[in-house]
Amino acid sequence: MKMRKSMAMGLAAVMAASMIPAVPAMADDATGKVYYLNFKPEADEAWQNLAKAYTEETGVDVQVVTAASGQYETTLQSEMAKSDAPTLFQVNGPVGLKSWKDYCYDLKDSDIYSQLTSDTYTVKDGDAVDGIAYVIETYGLIVNKTLLEKAGYTLDDIKSFDDLKKVADDIQARKDELGIKGAFTCAGMDGSSDWRFKTHLANLPLYYEYKDKGVDDADTIEGTYLDNYKNVFDLYITDSTCDGADLSAKTADDSRNEFINSEAVFYQNGTWEYAELSKTFSDDELAMIPIYFGVDDENEGLATGTENYWCVNKEASEEDIQATLDFMNWCVTSETGTKAMNEDMGFTIPFKTAAESTNVFVKQDQEYTEAGLTPVSWNFTTMPSEEWKNGVGTALTSYAAGGSWDDVVSAFVDGWATEKALTE
Known part of the structure; x- marks a missing residue:
């Protein structure tokens, strides 16, 4: 989610042409090799550097290939059909696991499983540990505090949706x-950016509906909080x-650059943006506040969770499986690995050896949690399919250009029931 422009364009072209290079032969003095199909374009450079460091230290060849934003599932399908398939890949939770569980090596006896701080950071099929979460992330509204104060406000002035609307409307006027272009950066609906709204923002109405019903998934949803979703959008x-008519072509880079260039005060995104933003801003200039939804604002914290679970390809050779398990464990236990994941990738990792985060948004x-606010859980791992997300995204894009909100409601509620039925 979220990528450097030059890297993203190059990767997209590679993916589109299906010209991912074959995994190189392993080094002469090493046993087994690793091929990691990475989900996160914004972390590609850091993963390439970490893979190189591991190879230099151990002699084991590690290749990292990064799927273009929004293309992970189709890229995984293509790569798994090849003779040199990924040895390490990702599912986004229980829904994603359904498609790939037959490829998942049981991790319950692995060293990395023993390093987890909690068994809740796994996805399972029965007793088998099919996937292990490798990152815990948080998202909300990133704030340029300097611009906010220039407009005459502080963070204490924004404690609810009504407060947010009052401040944003005034800043826009x-x-x-x-000397800015708007209160919020562009809500880009290009494929590099639309996940922020058809997935991350769409999590909020799910969170509150699930909370009302006391459930963590549902075959049908009522859309109880879609008016709140509309208000924020x-x-x-x-x-x-x-x-709004221009949003279909606006990218993740467009939105990020507007914030970096101090052209907007608010920017919906997550902890993964810190490494890039910290090149321009000091910690004192940045803050993250909840996406106040007008439901339980006084108790709402930031949205914290994961949809990123590592899985090992059990169809790989024994040597490659062991090499992959060793690499994974090194990433989360070694000083080099934990530092890279913490500082270079901006991850909070759920392992016993995790370094204390330097990320101001994580802090x-x-x-917020220590103050008694309730983190918004990540429920988009229960979203029935990419088709559902795409339907919501298309309807949002049309609405922004002057279309009907009824189409968003239909895509959300009716599309949910249709896609859930197809997964049964």
Whole structure:
């Protein structure tokens, strides 16, 4: 989710042409090799560097290939059909596991499993540990505190949706005076960016509906909180740096660059953006606040969880499986590995050897939780399919350009029932 422009364009071209290079032969003095199909484009450079460091230390060849944003599942399907298939891949939770459980090596006796801080950071099929979460992340509204204060406000002025709307509307009305383009960065609906709204923002109405019902999944949903979803999205497309009709072509880079260039005050994104933003801003200039939803604002914290579970390909050779298990364990236990995941990738890792995070957004999440606010759980791992997400994304894009919100409701509620039925 979220990528450097030059790397993203190059990777997208590689994926589209199906020209991923074959996994190189292992080094003469090493046993087994690793091929990791990485889900996170924004972490590609860090993974390439870490793979190189591991090879230099152990002699074991590690190749990391990164799927283009929004193309992981189709890339995984293509790569798994090849003779040199990935030895390490990812599923996004129980829904994703359904498609790949027959390929998953049981990790219950692995060293990395013993390093987990909690068994809740796994996905299972019966007693088998099919996947292990390798990162815990948080998202919300990233705030340029300097611009917010220039507009005459502080974080203490925003404690609810009504507060957020009041502040954002005022900033938007005074954008020329303040020398900015809008209160919010563009809600880009290009494939590199639309996951922020059809997945991450869409998590909020699911979270509150699940909470009401006391469930953690559902075959049908009522859309109880879709009016709240609309209210937040309306802010994003009206108090924005651009017209709603332009959002279909706006990318993740467009949105990030607007924030980096101090053209907007608010930017919906997550802890993974810290490494990039910290090149421009000091910690004192940045904050992350909840995406206040107008439901239980006084108790709402940041959205914290994971959809990133490592799986080992049991169809690989014994040597490659062992090499992969060793690499995974090294990533989360060695000083080199934990430092790279913590600092270079901006990850909080759920392992006993995790270093204390230097990420200001992670620290703020901890502060919110310690203050008694409830983290919003990640429920989008229960979303029935990519087709459902795409349907919601298309409807949101149309709505932003002047279409009907009823189409969003239909895509959300009716599309959910249709896609859930197909997975049964």
